[in-house]
Amino acid sequence: MESAGDLSRRLACDAEAICRQFLPNGRRQGRYWLVGDVQGHRGRSLYVRLTGPRAGSWTDAATGEHGDLLDLIALNRGLSIFEAMAEARAVLRLPLPVSGAVAAAMAPTGSPEACRRLFAASKPLPGTLAERYLAKRGIVLSYPEPALRFHPRCHRREPSGTISLPALIAAVTDDGGHVTGLHRTWLSLAGDKAALDDPRRAMGHLLGNAVRFGPVGAVMAAGEGLETMLSLRQALPLLPAVAALSAAHLAAWTFPVLLRRLYVVCDADAAGEWAFARLSSRSHAAALTVLPLRPRLDDLNSDLMAYGLMALREWIVPQLAEGDITTFLPCG
Structure with a gap:
């Protein structure tokens, strides 16, 4: 065929x-x-x-x-x-x-090939509605995040038929950097999440993979949501991070070969604690050190919006291993 x-x-x-x-x-x-x-x-x-x-x-x-x-x-x-x-x-x-x-x-609808085509048809983030959406969440990207793009008319199926809305697009990749899935956040024209029952949907092969921010390294951070991990990147832009998109996918994330110490950004709920426990249990066989990063509120994005960037950084830094403070804390 x-x-x-x-x-x-x-x-x-x-x-x-x-x-x-x-x-x-x-x-x-x-x-x-x-x-x-x-x-x-x-x-x-x-x-x-x-x-x-x-x-x-x-x-x-x-x-x-x-x-x-x-x-x-x-x-x-x-x-x-x-x-x-x-x-x-x-x-x-x-x-x-x-x-x-x-x-x-x-391949079925939502296959990696379909994800790659949708990602290629999307545009870079700067100057788009998706950039404005992130800014409303306290996330101002002063550096490029290649995993994030914007699509002005992203289709989704509804019971009433197919609709098209602007969307923040995030690429889910494997260790080799190959796109295996996508996460879509549909947006209103005001730059908020669209008024839908589920304004976020993922597609493709997610298990073991994640949205990646920064290169794979010996020390990394992993958590659930895009906004949570982008908030961490605001505070510590040099610390490589991944967003697994759910607690279940975070618990099943595949450890990179180079990884030696993993910070798990724990959402303040039962699912977040469960994912941390699962990763801690798996870390023994992989010879990894796993450490928690805990928010003051329900997640790091809530902390960023409530207290501001400097307060978020001051909260996170004492939770880091001593050697990582000088490595990942931005100068000035």
């Missing part, structure tokens, strides 16, 4: 016909198809290259979104990338594989 790349190349060979079918309100101008957005509204913001070696590639100048025609079909129809692959096969009149071949060859 054709891969996503194969289908993208086939679609690009007939880019104008694909545009006329999915973006009928657009028009051709020279080597490009011009239209308002991925939904096909009238306008000139989005342009699709129709000829040449980059035929099929598109960019929305208003949002920074970009991709190929397979991505465009997914966004236009509100489909997962694998549903879009089925749509593309129908458009190209390719034979559908038998059900057994589908199960063997097609």
